[in-house]
Amino acid sequence: xxxxxxxxxxxxxxxxxLILYVIIAxxxxxxxxxxxxxxxxxxxxxxxxxxxxxxxxxxxxxxVLKQGDFFLYFQNSMIVTVAxxxxxxxxxxxxxxxxxxxxxxxxxxxxxxxxxGIMIPIRIGxxxxxxxxxxxxxxxxxxxxxxxxxxxxxxxxxxxxxEFMKGVSDxxxxxxxxxxxxxxxxxFRLVLPLVRPAMATVAVFNMIPIWNDLWFPLILxxxxxxxxxxxxxxxxxxxxVTDWNAVLSALSLAxxxxxxxxxxxxRQLIRGxxxxxxx
Amino acid sequence: MTALKLENVNKxxxxxxxxxxxxxxxxxxxxxxxxxPSGCGKSTLLRVIAGLEDASxxxxxxxxxxxxxVPPAKRGIAMVFQSYALYPHLNVRDNMGLGLKQEGxxxxxxxxxxxxASAMLDLDKYLARRPAELSGGQRQRVAIGRAIVRQxxxxxxxxxxxxxxxALRMNTRVEIAALHRTLSASMIYVxxxxxxxxxxxxxxxxxxxxxxxxxxxxxxLYNNPANRFVAGFLGSPSMNFLQASVPGLRPGFxxxxxxxxxxxxxxxxxxxxxxxxxxxxxxxxxxxxxxxGETLTLRLFGQDHTPVGARISLDFDDALAFHFDxxxxxxxxxxx
Numbered sequence: 001x002x003x004x005x006x007x008x009x010x011x012x013x014x015x016x017x018l019i020l021y022v023i024i025a026x027x028x029x030x031x032x033x034x035x036x037x038x039x040x041x042x043x044x045x046x047x048x049x050x051x052x053x054x055x056x057x058x059x060x061x062x063x064v065l066k067q068g069d070f071f072l073y074f075q076n077s078m079i080v081t082v083a084x085x086x087x088x089x090x091x092x093x094x095x096x097x098x099x100x101x102x103x104x105x106x107x108x109x110x111x112x113x114x115x116x117g118i119m120i121p122i123r124i125g126x127x128x129x130x131x132x133x134x135x136x137x138x139x140x141x142x143x144x145x146x147x148x149x150x151x152x153x154x155x156x157x158x159x160x161x162x163e164f165m166k167g168v169s170d171x172x173x174x175x176x177x178x179x180x181x182x183x184x185x186x187x188f189r190l191v192l193p194l195v196r197p198a199m200a201t202v203a204v205f206n207m208i209p210i211w212n213d214l215w216f217p218l219i220l221x222x223x224x225x226x227x228x229x230x231x232x233x234x235x236x237x238x239x240x241v242t243d244w245n246a247v248l249s250a251l252s253l254a255x256x257x258x259x260x261x262x263x264x265x266x267r268q269l270i271r272g273x274x275x276x277x278x279x
Numbered sequence: 280m281t282a283l284k285l286e287n288v289n290k291x292x293x294x295x296x297x298x299x300x301x302x303x304x305x306x307x308x309x310x311x312x313x314x315x316p317s318g319c320g321k322s323t324l325l326r327v328i329a330g331l332e333d334a335s336x337x338x339x340x341x342x343x344x345x346x347x348x349v350p351p352a353k354r355g356i357a358m359v360f361q362s363y364a365l366y367p368h369l370n371v372r373d374n375m376g377l378g379l380k381q382e383g384x385x386x387x388x389x390x391x392x393x394x395x396a397s398a399m400l401d402l403d404k405y406l407a408r409r410p411a412e413l414s415g416g417q418r419q420r421v422a423i424g425r426a427i428v429r430q431x432x433x434x435x436x437x438x439x440x441x442x443x444x445x446a447l448r449m450n451t452r453v454e455i456a457a458l459h460r461t462l463s464a465s466m467i468y469v470x471x472x473x474x475x476x477x478x479x480x481x482x483x484x485x486x487x488x489x490x491x492x493x494x495x496x497x498x499x500l501y502n503n504p505a506n507r508f509v510a511g512f513l514g515s516p517s518m519n520f521l522q523a524s525v526p527g528l529r530p531g532f533x534x535x536x537x538x539x540x541x542x543x544x545x546x547x548x549x550x551x552x553x554x555x556x557x558x559x560x561x562x563x564x565x566x567x568x569x570x571x572g573e574t575l576t577l578r579l580f581g582q583d584h585t586p587v588g589a590r591i592s593l594d595f596d597d598a599l600a601f602h603f604d605x606x607x608x609x610x611x612x613x614x615x
Contacts, residue, residue, distance in 0.1 A: 169362055169364060171361065171362045171364035171437075172362075174326075174329075174331050174360070175364035175366075175425075176366075177330075177352065178358050179381055180352030180353075180382060181352075181377075189366075190366065193367070194367065
């Protein structure tokens, strides 16, 4: 956006600040990725150097791919993240629609109750959750993780989405009712497309904590066949010896899928088809 | 057959009583305009008729059938919204056809009706476009087209012209009037714009605070208002209400004179000073402060050159003045 106030110096200033921020934010990622391609000795001697002919090594990746079942871990992380996001968005949006659209007794109270989850961290209830999972036989299944993450993500999702749903024109929903659309069709076909940017925001906010979480996989699903990537990488970190090549390689690999998911969601953030719906 | 019959309709939101004992009949083919200041309940009344809100009590009958328990889509109505409310992800053709598809009409029937409506509204060129690619006036025509294809027993318009600019508003108003003639359908039209009300209506319903103040043809209401509110609401500039400036009035009573019925004379009953002049070319409006401190508007046809600050004397024809009592109800001149 170029306005009359956009002088060269202010634009240089803003870009300077942004570039500095990008450098700070990406630096750790850069160090992890470059070091994952180096020999163990090179990592410790010159951690900031780029890999060259002498120090280049794929030993870390070889270890990762050989040891443990990394593709399974990948798959587990992916299933848990995608399924949790799906349920968070589906149920969060439905609850938000109900809260925003319908007048019923206890509407405000219900909204506050749901918002409570934003303030109270779910980890406080870990023991109770574990007990429930044991008695329902869900320990060491991916469902245990999916359910917990869905519960964890819902409060914020409902909170953000209901604000956006209130902004969707009443006339549009009423036009749908007069044209004979059911409430479900109004929700899925008229309202959801209009709050897509908000849905993408919620998805991005929830995705990274779920992908990176170590706590619940460790407690609820530590079995070999349900290990997530973060938990799987822990085998390389020992109390006395840490296989840094393998850790760095595993972390570098772990970045890729989240990046793909992020690119998908961020495109939704940018693409808005809302303009022109109502004046 | 009556198109719409409302009997003792009430509507409350919690403690707030929005519509109070509304009784109204709309005949087949009639163009009825609900008019009133904002917050008077006219839009709520329309939504009750459409079925988007339930009436708290009373009956709503459309085409002779009580529809209190019938969902909006099955009431035989179609509605045009102020914000157009087009489906953003559908093109013009699908926007117009969606309601018919939902009714389960065969494809050929849907296509034929959409084609007929789009020809009527000059939308043929735009059928494949999305709402975002249309101008405001075109969007409003699509919204009207969406109503037409359903061939409803009753058309409902909710301030359809409020989002258009002045020139377009005039054109669309003429189009809606023409549409009413060609379709000879029953229509209910909500507006706060009294010019739309006067020009379009067969019958005007003036609402205030959830009550019907008066029902009648536009000129009926203009020439014969039942109370001070109706008298002041219709007409632009609005009617002058004077108490002190006209000699011989009963205390507490008010006389109402329309700006165009006042004339400048040498020696009249009202005298005062011109405080402001609006020269519109065709008309001239003078704001006058009377010697008793009341303000009135005077409308002169043609161009007038009275300067601001001039002393002026005014008079009026008693047959064209209205009298109101302490409760703002209209009384006959003899009683006053």
